[in-house]
Amino acid sequence: MGKLDLITIIIIAANVILSYKGFNDFGFFERHKFNIGSIRRGEQFRMLSSGFLHADTAHLFFNMFALYLFAGQVIYEVGQYSFFIIYMGSLVAGSLLSLYFHKNEYHYSAVGASGAVTGILYAAILLNPEREYYxxxxxxxxxxxxxxxxxxxxxxxxxxxxxxxxxxxxxNIGHDAHFGGAIGGYVITLILSPWLFETNLLMIGLLALPILLLFGLKKAGKI
Structure with missing residues (x-):
């Protein structure tokens, strides 16, 4: 099980407060969700704010529970400050990849912390690739x-x-946001923990393979 460090509590609290605000205030939800048309009109803040909104309580619970499970591992390895950078960077990376894949779908919308949480998951795996999960x-x-x-x-x-x-x-799942978050977690963790290149070079290469595959498929027009 994960450990509830202060930064994890703050992030979970922010998600809960803003998500419940969105549940009860449709205008707030609409103004802050990820929406391609609005972002392309200049409302880039949605790429960040949408990561603190959720579609319903189940969506919120599962994202926060996943964060709870993996946050402690990452904080133990890199500290709370670096953990926060990975979380926020992964959130933005998830939004950027969604924007890249849906840039011409002006009505495309999404919400959720899944990109950020997936970034933390991928960071945890990168830091301890042989740890077993059940x-x-x-x-x-x-x-x-x-x-x-x-x-x-x-x-x-x-x-x-x-x-x-x-x-x-x-x-109805933002697979691209998940993938973008994983890329963010992967890249930012390597920047913040360069010692991994000395201890886990093989695993760094293996974990990069799906990322290379995605962009290879995109370049070939198969996705």
């Missing part, structure tokens, strides 16, 4: 078989699924 509500072992999934497998698998989701527009 599914909630499922046993960690069956007999002598360990059901843990190494972090780098989880990270690569998640981004490959995100590419599939983007290509096929699966569900």
């Amino acid at each position: 599914f909630l509500f499922l046993p960690s072992r069956i007999g002598d078989v360990d059901l843990g999934i190494p972090g780098y497998v989880l990270g690569i698998g998640y981004l490959l699924y995100s590419i599939y989701g983007m290509k096929n527009r699966i569900g």
Whole structure:
């Protein structure tokens, strides 16, 4: 389980307060959600403000619960200040990738902290790529078989699924924001923790593969 450091509490509180404001004030929600047309008319603040709004309480809960699970790992490795930079940078990176992929869809809208949270997830995996993760509500072992999934497998698998989701527009999910957040988490963590190039160079390369694949597919016009 994650650890509730002060910065995590502040971020969760900001998400809860602003999301509930949006739940009860339609005008506030509409003025601050991610919307391509509004952003292209100059309202770039939406690329940040939309990350503190959510569609409903379930959306808010799952994002904040995921943040709770992974925030402590990142804070332990890089400190609260760097964690905050990764979180906010990932949020913006998620919005930028959404803007890049939907720039001509003027009515495209989105909300949620998913990009920022995915950035924290990818940062946690980059910092401890061989740490094993387990599914909630499922046993960690069956007999002598360990059901843990190494972090780098989880990270690569998640981004490959995100590419599939983007290509096929699966569900009402901002797969591009998730992917952009992961890119933000990956790049910013490497900038803030250059020692990783000495200790985890192979994993850095492996975790970059889905990112290279995405832009390769985009260049080829297949996504």
